[in-house]
Amino acid sequence: MTPRLDMIGMVVSDMAASLAFYRRLGLDVPAGAEQQPHVEAVLPGGLRIAWDTEEVIRSFDPGWTPPAGEGRRDLAFLCGSPAEVDALYAELTAAGHPGHLEPWDAFWGQRYAVVLDPDGCGVSLFAPAAAPAAPPV
Numbered sequence: 347m348t349p350r351l352d353m354i355g356m357v358v359s360d361m362a363a364s365l366a367f368y369r370r371l372g373l374d375v376p377a378g379a380e381q382q383p384h385v386e387a388v389l390p391g392g393l394r395i396a397w398d399t400e401e402v403i404r405s406f407d408p409g410w411t412p413p414a415g416e417g418r419r420d421l422a423f424l425c426g427s428p429a430e431v432d433a434l435y436a437e438l439t440a441a442g443h444p445g446h447l448e449p450w451d452a453f454w455g456q457r458y459a460v461v462l463d464p465d466g467c468g469v470s471l472f473a474p475a476a477a478p479a480a481p482p483v
Contacts, residue, residue: 353386353394356402356467357412361385363464364397365383371423371469403407408448422470428457431471435459451475
């Protein structure tokens, strides 16, 4: 059998805060999961995403310590339009999540922004840049 990517796992310090954040991004997280130490959700296409509390990780790896510094994990969410990038960034930052990069038109042809999740990990929001207007005929 050839190995295939099946799940993205994240270690979180506050399960309820993390699940609330990712629900705002449209992930279908099971209701009532906030009290669980391990939570999974199936993404379109069958890939799974999972959240484990720090305590769960320490239960089988007692020497584990949270990583230090930024940039250790970054998830990227495709939005439907540049305006949706702006609106979602505004919604998340208004809800108290720190913005890392305000929405901007990136040189690689995307509207792009980064907000931090409750554990300080970057979450990119992006959409293809608006197509240039056609010249008048």
